[in-house]
Amino acid sequence: MIKKYWIEDLAQAEGQKVEVEGWLHRVRKLGKLAFILIKDKTGIVQGVITGKPPFLAEISGEQAVRVTGTVTPSKQQPLGVEIQVEEIEVLGPVLQELPFELNQAEISAGLEHVLDHRVLSLRHPKTASVFKIQSGIIKAFRQFLDKEKFTEIHTPKIVATGTEGGSELFEIKYFDQKAYLAQSPQFYKQMAVGSGLQRVYEVGPVYRAEPHNTSRHLSELISLDLEMGFISGLEDILKLEEEMLRYIFAYLEEYHSQDLALFDATLPEVKTIPRLTIKEIGSILEKEYKKPLEILDLDSESERLISQYVKKEMGSDFLFATHYGKDARPMYTQPSAHDSDVTESFDMIFRGLKMNSGAQRVHEYDVLVNNIKEKGLDPAEFASYLEIFQFGMPPHGGYAIGVERLVIKILNLSNVREAVLFPRDRFRLTP
Amino acid sequence: MIKKYWIEDLAQAEGQKVEVEGWLHRVRKLGKLAFILIKDKTGIVQGVITGKPPFLAEISGEQAVRVTGTVTPSKQQPLGVEIQVEEIEVLGPVLQELPFELNQAEISAGLEHVLDHRVLSLRHPKTASVFKIQSGIIKAFRQFLDKEKFTEIHTPKIVATGTEGGSELFEIKYFDQKAYLAQSPQFYKQMAVGSGLQRVYEVGPVYRAEPHNTSRHLSELISLDLEMGFISGLEDILKLEEEMLRYIFAYLEEYHSQDLALFDATLPEVKTIPRLTIKEIGSILEKEYKKPLEILDLDSESERLISQYVKKEMGSDFLFATHYGKDARPMYTQPSAHDSDVTESFDMIFRGLKMNSGAQRVHEYDVLVNNIKEKGLDPAEFASYLEIFQFGMPPHGGYAIGVERLVIKILNLSNVREAVLFPRDRFRLTP
Numbered sequence: 052m053i054k055k056y057w058i059e060d061l062a063q064a065e066g067q068k069v070e071v072e073g074w075l076h077r078v079r080k081l082g083k084l085a086f087i088l089i090k091d092k093t094g095i096v097q098g099v100i101t102g103k104p105p106f107l108a109e110i111s112g113e114q115a116v117r118v119t120g121t122v123t124p125s126k127q128q129p130l131g132v133e134i135q136v137e138e139i140e141v142l143g144p145v146l147q148e149l150p151f152e153l154n155q156a157e158i159s160a161g162l163e164h165v166l167d168h169r170v171l172s173l174r175h176p177k178t179a180s181v182f183k184i185q186s187g188i189i190k191a192f193r194q195f196l197d198k199e200k201f202t203e204i205h206t207p208k209i210v211a212t213g214t215e216g217g218s219e220l221f222e223i224k225y226f227d228q229k230a231y232l233a234q235s236p237q238f239y240k241q242m243a244v245g246s247g248l249q250r251v252y253e254v255g256p257v258y259r260a261e262p263h264n265t266s267r268h269l270s271e272l273i274s275l276d277l278e279m280g281f282i283s284g285l286e287d288i289l290k291l292e293e294e295m296l297r298y299i300f301a302y303l304e305e306y307h308s309q310d311l312a313l314f315d316a317t318l319p320e321v322k323t324i325p326r327l328t329i330k331e332i333g334s335i336l337e338k339e340y341k342k343p344l345e346i347l348d349l350d351s352e353s354e355r356l357i358s359q360y361v362k363k364e365m366g367s368d369f370l371f372a373t374h375y376g377k378d379a380r381p382m383y384t385q386p387s388a389h390d391s392d393v394t395e396s397f398d399m400i401f402r403g404l405k406m407n408s409g410a411q412r413v414h415e416y417d418v419l420v421n422n423i424k425e426k427g428l429d430p431a432e433f434a435s436y437l438e439i440f441q442f443g444m445p446p447h448g449g450y451a452i453g454v455e456r457l458v459i460k461i462l463n464l465s466n467v468r469e470a471v472l473f474p475r476d477r478f479r480l481t482p
Numbered sequence: 483m484i485k486k487y488w489i490e491d492l493a494q495a496e497g498q499k500v501e502v503e504g505w506l507h508r509v510r511k512l513g514k515l516a517f518i519l520i521k522d523k524t525g526i527v528q529g530v531i532t533g534k535p536p537f538l539a540e541i542s543g544e545q546a547v548r549v550t551g552t553v554t555p556s557k558q559q560p561l562g563v564e565i566q567v568e569e570i571e572v573l574g575p576v577l578q579e580l581p582f583e584l585n586q587a588e589i590s591a592g593l594e595h596v597l598d599h600r601v602l603s604l605r606h607p608k609t610a611s612v613f614k615i616q617s618g619i620i621k622a623f624r625q626f627l628d629k630e631k632f633t634e635i636h637t638p639k640i641v642a643t644g645t646e647g648g649s650e651l652f653e654i655k656y657f658d659q660k661a662y663l664a665q666s667p668q669f670y671k672q673m674a675v676g677s678g679l680q681r682v683y684e685v686g687p688v689y690r691a692e693p694h695n696t697s698r699h700l701s702e703l704i705s706l707d708l709e710m711g712f713i714s715g716l717e718d719i720l721k722l723e724e725e726m727l728r729y730i731f732a733y734l735e736e737y738h739s740q741d742l743a744l745f746d747a748t749l750p751e752v753k754t755i756p757r758l759t760i761k762e763i764g765s766i767l768e769k770e771y772k773k774p775l776e777i778l779d780l781d782s783e784s785e786r787l788i789s790q791y792v793k794k795e796m797g798s799d800f801l802f803a804t805h806y807g808k809d810a811r812p813m814y815t816q817p818s819a820h821d822s823d824v825t826e827s828f829d830m831i832f833r834g835l836k837m838n839s840g841a842q843r844v845h846e847y848d849v850l851v852n853n854i855k856e857k858g859l860d861p862a863e864f865a866s867y868l869e870i871f872q873f874g875m876p877p878h879g880g881y882a883i884g885v886e887r888l889v890i891k892i893l894n895l896s897n898v899r900e901a902v903l904f905p906r907d908r909f910r911l912t913p
Contacts, residue, residue, distance in 0.1 A: 057631065072711075072712040072876070073678075073680075074678060074874055075874075090678065091678075091680060092631065092633065092678060092679060092680040092681070093631070113873055113874045114874045115711075115712075115874040115875060115876035117712070142712070142845075142876045142877060143676075143845060143873075143874040143875040143876045143877075144874065145872070145873050145874050146847060146872040146873075147872045147873065149873070168869065169677075170673045170674075170676055170677045170869065170870040171677070171869070171870065171873055173674075173677035173678055173679065174677060174678045174873075179677075179678055179679065182633070182635070182679070183633065186633050186634045186635070189634065190628070190634070197621070200488065200523065200524070202523065202613070202614065202617050203617045203620065203621070204613070204617070204903055205687070205704050205903060206903060206904055207687075207702055207904045207905075207906050208639065208687055208702065209652075209663075209689075209701065209702055209906050209911070210911070211911040211912050221640075221654050221655065221656065222654070222655045223652050223653070223654050223655075223663070224652065224653045224654075225652065225701075225911065226691070226693070226908060226909075228911060230911055232640075232654070239903075239904060242601045242913065243601075243604075243903070245546075245574075245601055246600075246601045246602070246604035246605060246610070247504075247505060247521065247522075247523060247604055247605045247610055248523055248604065248610065248613070249504075249522060249523040250523070255686065255687070256636070256638075256639055256686070256687075258640075260657070262657070270640065270656075271638055271639065271640055273636050280503075280546075281503040281546075281548070281573070414573075414574060416577060434912075435912040435913030436913070438599065438601065438602070438913070439601040439602065441576070441577040441578045442544055442574075442576050442577075442578065442580070442602055443505055443506075443544045443545045443546040443574040443575065443576050444546060444574040445503070445546035445573045445574045446573060446574075472635055472636060472637060472670075472674070473637055473638050473670060474638075475638050475640050477657060478657075480640070480641070480642040480656065480659060480661055481642050481865075481866040482673065482866035482867070482869070
């Protein structure tokens with residue numbers, strides 16, 4: 052029996068007759084000689100066809116094929132080998148004209164057109180690499196947290212109330228009741244910490260009924276959420292994220308350098324990430340850019356400017372902006388013991404764009420009930436969340452990263468939809 | 483500085499002064515001596531308190547605490563050590579009476595009451611173990627598939643149409659449109675195979691608007707889905723699942739034997755799993771149990787009987803029931819080339835309960851369009867699914883496991899809700 056190979060492993064099969072399965076990336080017929088490129092999920096290999104075998108008339112780009120042939124050395128080829136093709140079996144024919152060319156360096160089509168034909172667009176190696184990198188980030192995130200004794204949880208996306216009041220929620224008809232799609236697993240991950248699982252993470256969808264339709268908005272996104280019990284303060288969370296980022300980028304360097312090369316992407320170095328309070332940032336913005344803050348919060352312009360400043364002055368692609376104002380943060384955020392205006396909260400800003408929010412959370416029942424009231428909300432609405440705070444809730448904190456934002460920033464893509472396999476936005480529900 | 487330890491690692495710290503964080507599982511005060519049990523997510527350790535230190539009056543069960551003391555050898559203790567307690571800091575007090583006892587061998591309360599206080603119920607080591615095992619199964623599933631070069635994907639849960647017509651879908655108000663919660667990632671995982679990702683898996687929620695409220699029904703469940711391209715036939719999928727099950731059970735054996743021991747659970751041995759066609763099963767049921775099949779499908783009673791037969795006659799806890807009738811399977815199921823009544827489909831039955839369905843799928847565009855029409859559906863409704871079938875779709879197949887069913891069958895639990903962190907059913911929306 053002929054042995055089946057992944058394309059990336061073909062160099063190990065020099066001199067052997069092999070079988071390769073994948074898609075025809077390119078077909079060039081030159082009289083008595085033909086060159087084909089075969090792609091599978093691991094790479095691309097050249098096949099050489101000599102003579103005029105009967106299958107030659109049948110083959111064309113993007114067919115799913117099984118190719119049989121002998122592996123021979125070839126110095127010019129990236130893999131160091133090519134295949135002398137003996138047989139091609141077409142397993143999946145192409146019945147229509149392609150909506151765009153897939154064998155050029157880029158797909159030349161607008162993003163909406165690409166997304167309309169999303170599945171086919173993924174046959175382009177560069178588009179596929181976006182999702183290989185995304186999958187790598189998620190794998191590294193889990194590996195790092197598993198090592199730190201976090202437990203993965205799966206919490207409901209069908210919920211009775213929002214985490215922060217009622218805005219921007221998708222409503223569901225749930226039998227005879229009304230329910231909503233979860234905006235975040237915030238409450239559940241805190242509850243899981245209190246449940247004794249102590250350190251938890253979740254990788255799952257979150258929902259935003261955002262009426263905006265910009266390059267940054269999605270209705271459904273993948274959130275990398277974590278929550279850690281028994282912290283001494285915000286600094287424990289910042290240290291955890293620092294180590295996590297170091298782990299993720301090292302992982303990408305090791306396993307995805309080829310994917311990254313398609314985008315000329317340079318991975319950032321994660322040294323100690325500068326920590327600046329919002330008040331300090333306000334002084335810097337005033338002094339350097341004549342743009343003082345009006346409130347204890349950053350808009351996207353301020354994020355961009357302070358990020359630029361930190362890069363120039365401190366040589367870091369990352370920044371922890373800490374201690375946001377009380378009004379800028381949700382009711383579950385721990386107030387600062389030292390400064391009653393601010394909270395033990397932070398945002399991580401990477402190359403000018405906010406990647407995630409996090410904080411130490413309130414763990415004292417009375418403080419939490421009070422905070423809920425101060426925000427004009429009714430504690431009774433939050434009864435099932437509040438219960439565990441009466442039964443031994445330890446100090447805790449965490450954060451949530453939207454993986455799509457991280458991907459577009461690493462690859463320097465301009466629209467967050469490019470980092471979603473099948474995006475959902477204000478208007479898009481298919482494919 | 484005093485070093486912090488996970489409880490499971492305390493034996494390494496004999497003779498040292500350590501810090502341990504967790505919850506007080508039990509507090510027994512005996513005059514000048516007191517014994518406490520401290521639990522964290524890794525285990526339970528005994529602490530001994532001598533004299534009457536001031537903190538003694540303050541402590542009680544289920545408080546979140548930080549305990550400082552010296553680790554001393556103790557032959558009677560499961561860990562081989564205990565802690566001579568010097569200090570206890572209460573980090574999270576208990577403000578109310580517990581709804582049930584947490585330090586007995588079992589929680590004595592009905593399931594609904596337990597689920598009403600789900601978070602607290604997880605402080606019981608046995609309940610927590612259910613979710614440690616679940617998390618272990620999912621980790622093993624991913625590890626196995628990563629090794630086999632599958633890519634993890636995340637597909638939308640907000641969809642425009644159901645995968646099998648319109649029944650049992652939850653409806654969402656999606657801006658000005660109607661949308662639904664996905665019943666399965668079926669279409670998307672097939673599309674992802676065709677996209678060139680070739681082998682994919684997804685771990686995510688699926689939704690069933692089932693009006694039933696039984697011990698087996700959930701509105702939201704976690705599905706372990708996979709799909710593999712370039713298969714030669716159904717047997718490739720059966721082999722993959724066999725190896726996957728072997729991997730998962732070996733993983734549980736290695737990492738979760740303590741969790742399993744709490745349930746006296748015996749892991750099954752996965753040898754070659756018997757394959758029986760539905761027609762063969764029909765003959766067996768008729769001969770052995772005088773219960774012939776009326777149609778080419780199994781009801782839950784037939785599943786139970788044939789599973790019992792296979793255990794008795796073939797010594798296997800598992801069975802692949804194959805080749806279900808055309809009417810019993812969805813339109814994307816590959817018809818059999820040898821027998822026009824049946825399909826290249828299977829169910830995996832474990833200890834009498836169906837764990838998952840799977841099949842080779844239709845990959846030929848014309849056959850698929852025809853099948854859709856034969857089921858009385860309109861191909862136009864499935865346009866975004868059908869597109870890739872015109873552009874080089876290889877033969878493929880896969881299956882989906884509901885992780886909750888697997889967990890209850892391994893642990894011999896009676897209600898599927900016991901295997902969901904925060905279950906959603908006909909009536910339950912909180913916590």
